[in-house]
Amino acid sequence: MWQIVGQEAAVGLLERSLKGGKLSHAYLFVGPKHVGKLTLALNLAQALNCEGDEKPCSTCPQCLRIAGGKHADVRVIGRDGKAEIGIDQIREMGHSANLRPFEGRHRVFIIDGAEHLSHEAANSLLKTLEEPPPQVQLVLLAVNERLLLPTVLSRCQKLTLRPLPIPVIEHYLIGRWSVAPQRAKILARLSSGCPGWAAAALTDEHLLSERAVRLGALIHLASVGWEERFAYAAQLANQFHRDRESVGEVLSLWIGWWHDLLLIKGGCGDFITNLEQEAILYHEAEVYSLRGIKEFIEGLQQAMEQLDQNANPRLVLEVLMLNMPFRTFRNL
C-alpha cells in the first residue's frame, strides 16, 4: 500500500510504469514543503525492492528496513545542516551507484532538496543522472524547480505534487492519527494542504505555539504607533540576516491572516485558514476597509518579492510597516 496521502495522479503514473517496467531512470518530484515528496520517494524505493505481491506491501523485511531508514541500498542525500549539498556527497553517490545492490534489487538515491545542490555538485551529478547504471533509480526532490540547472531538469521526468484539499487532510488526521475532529479541522486548515506539516504539528507543540506568537505580534502591531512598528521591522531585518527562511515564513503567515480577513469581508468566512482565531478575525474584519486589506496584501507580496531580489531588508520591512493600515480604534 502506498503510504502517501492523496497524490493519486503521481501514484497512478508510478504504479503503471512499475507494472509495465517502464520507470524513468530519474524522477523529479516538485511540490511545497511537507506535501509528501520524501514519503512518495521512499514508497517508490519500497515498491522497487518489495518482496510482497502487492508492491509496496509495507510489511516485508525490505519495506520495513526502508521505512526505518536502515536499508543499505536506499540513500537519502540531503544538506545535513549545511548550506548546500556538496560535490563530495554526489561523488560518493556516483561511486556506490556503480556497485551492485547490497541487499535489495535496486539502489535508490533520493536527493532531498535538489535546489540546494552546489553548482559543482549538480554538474558532477549530470553523468549519473543521464545514464544511471542498471538497477539504479534516482529521485530528486525540490520545492522550487526554477532553482535547478536546466541540464538537471531536462534529465528527469517531472511529477508535480500539489497541496491536498483540506477535507482530505482532515480525514487523514482522524483516520491515521486518531485526532479529535475539532482539532483535526483546525490543523487541516493550517496545514495549507500539506499533510506532513499537520503530522509534524501533532507531535511538535512548538510549531503551533510559534505560529501563535507570530500572529500575536501581527495583531498587536496593527494598533501601535510608528515607533514600535519600526522597532519590529528592525528586529525582523536582523533576523533576516541570520535566517532568511524564517522571515519568509512570518510574511506568508501574515498574508494568510490578511487573506482570511479578505474572505470574511467578502462573506466567505467558511474558508478561512486560522480557524482557531475565528472570533478575533471577525472582529478585526470589521475594522478595516476591503480596499485597505487588498492593498496591504499587495504590499506584503511586493515585500516578499523584493526580499527575494536582495533589496535592503530593513528598508523593505519599514515600507511595509508604513503601509500597514492602522486599526481605527473602537470600543471592544
Added chain:
Amino acid sequence: MRLSCLQENLSKGLGIVGRAVATRSTLPITNNVLLATDQGRLKLTATNLEIAISCWLGAKVEEEGAITIPARLLTDFVNSLPNERIDMTLSPRTRTMELKCPRFEGRINGVNADEFPPIPTIGEGVAARIDPEALRLAIAQVVFAAATEETRPVLTGVHSEFDGDRLTLAAADGFRLAVHKAPLAKPVVERVEVIIPARALIELQRLLGDKEEPVELTINPNRSQVLFRLKDAEMVSQLIQGTFPNYTQLIPQSYVTRAVVSLAEFSKATRTAAIFAREGSAIVRLQIMPGGELAPGRIVLSARAEEVGDNVGEVDATVEGEEAKIAFNSKYLADVLGVLHEERVALETTSPSSPGVIRPVGVENYIHVVMPMFVQW
C-alpha cells in the same frame, strides 16, 4: 549473550574486520561491528556496504546472542586492556555490553543486531579455489594499474575472468594495462567474468597476509557479489557493474625492437632517472641500441628537468631488431618493475608513439602495456 575470550585474539580479530568499518557513512550503524556467537566461536563482522569482512575467533560461549557495538570505541578499549581473559556479558534489556578482565572493566552501549545490514551469505554460485601465493602475486601485479578516479567506474575495478583452471586478472587506467594469468587449484564449472573493485582486492591482499591455506572463492548466481573464504575469515565484495573494455586488442601482437635486460639494473636506472624526471614532467626517455661486433646492446635512460639538470644512465641489454626510441612516465615504469620478481625482463617497442610492452622473461603469465609519452627527440 555471555562469553569469554583472550584479549589478544579479540584485538587481532577487531584489527582484521576494522578494515571494513565505514568511516563516514549515510548508514550510521555501519560504524559498528557486529559481535555474534556462532557454533562455539565468536564471530566479528563489519561492512562499509562495499566490502564486508567477518572473522571467527575462539571463545568460551556460555550463552548465545548478538549485538553491534561502535567499532572505534570497542577496538581502542580492547587494545588498551592487558593480555588476559576478557569476560563479555550482554544485558539484553539495556543493550549494554560489559567487558571485564582482571582489574579493568568497561560497559559499552550497543545497537540491536537486527538493525545491521544483512551480510550476504553466498551458498551456491560459481566456486573456485586458489593457492594464496598465486593470488597474492596476481593481485600485486595488476591492482596498481587500476584507475583511482571515478570518471570511468569500470576502470576502478579489476577485470577477473574465471575460465577452466585459469584466473585472468586485468586492470587498466587508460595509460597502462596489466594482465596476469593465475592457475586455479579447483577449476570453475563455467566461464565467468566479473569486475572486482580494486579497493576490495587491496583489502583481500592485506587479509591474506602470509596465510598458507587455499582460498575458496564464490561468485553468487546473479553476479553481484564475490566471496573469499579464508581459514578464519571471510570477505564479501560487491561487484562493479558495467562492461570492461576489451583489452586483448590493446596488447600489441608484434614488435620491431625487443630488449632483454636485467630487472635489477633496469629498476635501478629507472629510479635514478626518476630523480630528475620528478622535477620536470616525469618523463624518462629510453634509447634502445642494438649491439655491434664488439659492444653489447644497451638501453640508455635519460631524464631532464628544465632549469634543474639532467642525467643519463645505461643498462646492458640483449637487443633484437632495430634501434628504437621511446619515452615513458617514470612512475608507470617504476610501478611495473617494482612488482616483478624474475631475473630479467623484456621491453618490446614498435614506434615512439605506440605502446611499449614489458614482460618478465621465463614466465608467460604476465604482460604489462604502457602508453608512451610524446616528446621531441
